[in-house]
Amino acid sequence: MIEFRSVRKQYDDGTVAVQELSLTVPVGTITVLVGPSGCGKTTLLRMVNRMIEPSSGTVLVDGDDVRDSDPAGLRRGIGYVIQQAGLFPHRTVRDNVATVPRLFGHSRRDARRRAEGLLERVGLPAELRKRYPVQLSGGQQQRVGVARALAADPPVLLMDEPFSAVDPVVREGLQDELLRLQGELGKTVLFVTHDIDEAVKLGENVAVLRQGGYLAQYAPPEQLLAEPADDFVTSFVGRDRGYRRLSFVDSDGLVPGPVDTVRIGDTSADVPSQAEWVLVLDPHDRPRGWLPPGAPIHGQLTEDQLIAGGSLHTSGAPLRGALDAALSAPSGLGVVVDEDGVHLGVVTARQVLDILESRRHPAVTEGAVQ
Amino acid sequence: MITDIAAWLLDPSNWTGDEGVLRQAWLHLLYCLFAVCAAALFAVPLGLYIGHTGRGSVFVVGFSNAMRALPTLGLVTGLAVLFRGSVALAALVVLAFPAVLSGTYAGVRAVPSQAVDAAKGMGMTSKQRLWQVELPNALTLLMGGVRNAMLQVMATTAVAAYVGLGGLGQLLIEGQTIGRYDQMASAAILIALLAVLVDLALAGLTWLLVPRGVTLTAANTGARPRGRRKQR
Structure with missing residues (x-):
């Protein structure tokens, strides 16, 4: 557990980075500090491992005042990941990760063995272990950064905008990877970002900070989106917060309906009436695209005769995916699949809205869900 | 003229003996190595300290510039006149000092x-940070400073020969005195040749010392050793 007790940071030139701020980061969860630049989020994070000392107030890690331990010793027991990873250019990837066990006095052999295990854990291909950081992509470097931070198996992990220097696709992969790792490891993570989407995706609790170092709201993400505390939080979480909140709404009661289907390689004789949109599947029943109503088929059905499909909704995932699948499909029918990507049926945007409506007024619209 | 120089260089009697090329080149090299090593002995730790702590960085810039303005030849003569000839070597140390200092500082x-x-x-201590991270990554620029210093000292040693220290400059001065221009030209060529060889040797040493990852990084970022890497 990390606890900030009325911490305040004022620099010598009089600027206040953090105002009297109290916050508790629960054990084994990811807590995100989010806010615009100059809101003191990084300052707050760096107080935990004494990279910055508060002007007043106390920071406790597992009940102990951080000022009671010497800085180097304290930091060795806390994982630290920064933007662009901050890998050592002169050491191989493996030796970068082995640095921390070496600081603890482990032999080079043991440290390297531990490093290799961790690199595997964060999903870095084994052939990259003996490369130098400059030979890796930004995303790979950041994986190594995470592995290095985990090398001493610290209970607490500090992550300062770790994914902000990589492109959006890679960033999403890294975020998923972090959630997967957290599922295995259950660390107490304090994560700083300026990206509200990242905060909502990763955080079990999100602290929104305002310029000048004020805590504007501290709440689970779904509550942040549903009930922003003030105008600042409202504007910070963005205009589409209603839509994004669907990420936290389960899809219980959403029953996929039937749709006409054909397979790649079928001929026009196999295609049903063609009065409606027809979903095209591959031999493993995975959706490939759509055939518009009345579209002629010449010979066997091939991929290039199809209209690309929309996003897919995995059965059981939050409602946001279902609504998006319906909105993005050319047919207006969101395709529902199971975990293996096998087609289960389709849903409409109307069905999603009805579910939301029925939850708001359970008694009135009960019949509409069916 | 060229044939004269070639003849002088090919005459074995010019190469051997107390005043011969081999002995003078050896002395020349020895003085330079001594001066640069002695300077590095003080300049490297000082540069590391200032680079690591950030304390006294204004001093480095000011001091290096001031030292560049110092008339080295005057210093050599002054020390030679005031003390004995060999003390003039101290002037070479002083000459080598700023280049090594600013190279080390810039490297860190x-x-x-x-x-x-x-x-x-x-959780690295200040000392671990210096030895394990800052020094290995500073070596490229540090060695650049050493090479700069060496070239300056090589050139000055040639001129400084006239206080009687010896070295290849001796042949040059002597040639002027006795009006042997073939000898002067030959000496000049030999000094340049020695400087190039020593610089090549230092380049080799740099290649050996600088970790591979650092060399790769420099090559990959467009080899801009000065200043911090641009943040994207």
């Missing part, structure tokens, strides 16, 4: 700030 400052921050955050 050019270490990516993210790497230093990570080193601190993972």
